[in-house]
Amino acid sequence: MKRQPQSGVILAGVCTMLAIPFVYHRVSHHSAAVTHVTPVSVPAPAVAVVEIEGYRAWKQINDKPEYIMSKLDMLCVGPTPEQIAAEAKANPHARHYMVCYVNKIGEHAMMQEKHPHFPVGSIIVKEKLDEPSLTAHISLLTCMIKRNPGFDGAHNDWEYVVCDGGNKKLAARGKLENCGTCHKEARNSDFVFRGELGQKRLASLVN
Numbered sequence: 001m002k003r004q005p006q007s008g009v010i011l012a013g014v015c016t017m018l019a020i021p022f023v024y025h026r027v028s029h030h031s032a033a034v035t036h037v038t039p040v041s042v043p044a045p046a047v048a049v050v051e052i053e054g055y056r057a058w059k060q061i062n063d064k065p066e067y068i069m070s071k072l073d074m075l076c077v078g079p080t081p082e083q084i085a086a087e088a089k090a091n092p093h094a095r096h097y098m099v100c101y102v103n104k105i106g107e108h109a110m111m112q113e114k115h116p117h118f119p120v121g122s123i124i125v126k127e128k129l130d131e132p133s134l135t136a137h138i139s140l141l142t143c144m145i146k147r148n149p150g151f152d153g154a155h156n157d158w159e160y161v162v163c164d165g166g167n168k169k170l171a172a173r174g175k176l177e178n179c180g181t182c183h184k185e186a187r188n189s190d191f192v193f194r195g196e197l198g199q200k201r202l203a204s205l206v207n
């Protein structure tokens, strides 16, 4: 059948009618969205990592700040500056003092279990201190947060977090490859080394 010229006009008319409410909707929706934006000055978050807020009230794992033994320190020869620099890059815990804290959820696994399975929600915070004193300047916080199964199965679902000592500025968080690869060495204890518990306490754990 041959197309009548007026059918095109009718079609165009119908299309316009259909389009009007759509365009109107878009415009009204858009303007509504704009009018609902209230110019309130949102205060900057007080802390970088909310999950660890107030962590110093948690269970303190080692009583006294411990020197973090560098693998290089155990060698007979003094390390070269290049080796120190390389290690500082590879191992963020090198050459500092540390104190560790664990939250209530992770406390039993951390302190009592020989082969711990940390429950979801467990958080371990490790402070790096410049001096062997609890009042010393905290230069960095490294943390592990146990997430839901499936978060990162290859690394036992730990999220790794690094922020400044005052918990004001986040350096990195997430499935941090560098952290997870090394912590995998502690596979018999759910990727947590627990060096801070001390050999004696570790040996006394029974089940």
Ligand code: HEC
Pocket: 068, 069, 090, 091, 092, 093, 098, 100, 124, 125, 126, 142, 143, 144, 160, 161, 162, 176, 178, 179, 180, 182, 183, 191, 192, 193, 194, 195, 196
């Ligand atoms: C080269 C290996 C290595 C890397 C890389 C590493 N760690 Fe560790 N981490 C350790 C060792 C060993 C311990 C236990 C002894 C100690 O505290 O020094 C530890 C301890 C910890 C602890 C206390 C809980 C525990 O396992 O005993 C936290 C929290 C932690 N690391 C977070 C991190 C974060 C976050 C990163 C990445 C930025 C990271 N680690 C990278 C080796 C590593």
